[in-house]
Amino acid sequence: MTPCLRGRCYSRGVKIIRTIEQMRAAAREVRRAGKRLGFVPTMGALHAGHMALVRAARSQADAVCVSIFVNPTQFGPKEDLSKYPRPFEKDCELLAAEKVDFLFYPDVAEMYPAGAITWVEVAGMSERLDGKSRPGHFRGVTTIVSKLFHAVEPDVAFFGQKDAAQAAIIRRMARDLDLDTRIVICPTVREPDGLALSSRNIFLSPQERKRAVVLSRALNRIQFHADKGERRAAELLRIGAGVMAEEPEIKLDYFEIVNNDTLEPVEDVSAGALVAVAAFVGTTRLIDNLVLFGGRQASGPETKA
Numbered sequence: 001m002t003p004c005l006r007g008r009c010y011s012r013g014v015k016i017i018r019t020i021e022q023m024r025a026a027a028r029e030v031r032r033a034g035k036r037l038g039f040v041p042t043m044g045a046l047h048a049g050h051m052a053l054v055r056a057a058r059s060q061a062d063a064v065c066v067s068i069f070v071n072p073t074q075f076g077p078k079e080d081l082s083k084y085p086r087p088f089e090k091d092c093e094l095l096a097a098e099k100v101d102f103l104f105y106p107d108v109a110e111m112y113p114a115g116a117i118t119w120v121e122v123a124g125m126s127e128r129l130d131g132k133s134r135p136g137h138f139r140g141v142t143t144i145v146s147k148l149f150h151a152v153e154p155d156v157a158f159f160g161q162k163d164a165a166q167a168a169i170i171r172r173m174a175r176d177l178d179l180d181t182r183i184v185i186c187p188t189v190r191e192p193d194g195l196a197l198s199s200r201n202i203f204l205s206p207q208e209r210k211r212a213v214v215l216s217r218a219l220n221r222i223q224f225h226a227d228k229g230e231r232r233a234a235e236l237l238r239i240g241a242g243v244m245a246e247e248p249e250i251k252l253d254y255f256e257i258v259n260n261d262t263l264e265p266v267e268d269v270s271a272g273a274l275v276a277v278a279a280f281v282g283t284t285r286l287i288d289n290l291v292l293f294g295g296r297q298a299s300g301p302e303t304k305a
């Protein structure tokens with residue numbers, strides 16, 4: 001990375017902004033020019049799923065900002081914060097190839113001033129699904145996403161359907177706080193064999209990588225039976241759990257069928273539902289999901305929160 005000039009640096013042609021003040025100034029300059037700013041918040045270790053979000057942003061906005069910030073408050077005390085991959089130069093190459101306008105790359109001290117005690121929490125939703133097995137995780141996510149939104153002030157922000165609970169919680173936060181940012185949820189990007197792309201997939205051994213496909217296989221089986229007429233959530237879950245059992249080494253964390261807006265369990269999927277699964281493949285925790293029948297789908301077009 002070349003040296004910074006008043007908080008602004010460049011790497012492989014991407015403008016890197018390290019402070020909230022500089023980020024806000026750059027974003028306001030974009031809007032003063034009458035342009036719309038699209039935003040893709042990430043924790044780095046970028047893959048094709050992130051790049052799909054960047055392209056969606058490019059297609060719906062005039063300028064694109066990506067953030068890379070490995071947010072410590074969304075990791076539990078026993079989780080992999082220090083192990084989280086940080087291939088910064090490679091990330092910059094990928095962003096440069098997509099001609100991203102700004103990379104917001106703050107450090108922890110910039111995002112969490114000493115003594116900060118304020119949180120943003122979507123109470124009632126943040127304890128569900130991943131929030132149950134990762135207490136405090138979603139409070140960390142909604143707090144940092146709000147703070148990033150305050151710095152970037154985007155017109156539209158893009159998140160992946162792969163993190164379905166996160167997507168639902170952020171949509172709800174945007175609605176409840178009257179945020180002036182439109183939330184767009186983009187479809188999950190998958191490997192040819194069905195495995196959902198995730199920055200954590202690099203932790204899988206070759207054998208674990210093969211086993212991991214069972215998550216999408218279980219979801220596909222549920223889709224198959226739902227398409228054939230099964231509407232009972234308990235029966236669909238029984239079918240999904242049966243497929244997961246084909247890989248006894250994999251430890252199921254949760255397998256649930258919930259309302260895609262509230263994350264509350266549903267008994268019947270006729271009105272639409274989110275089928276969500278999380279499992280430990282070795283020590284790596286993977287998640288995946290499927291939206292059934294008119295439950296809010298990941299959208300190419302706009303999803304107003």
Ligand code: PAF
Nearest residue numbers: 041042043071141144163
């Ligand atoms: O999905 C992620 O990568 C993170 O949870 C997010 C939204 C960037 C917040 O840290």
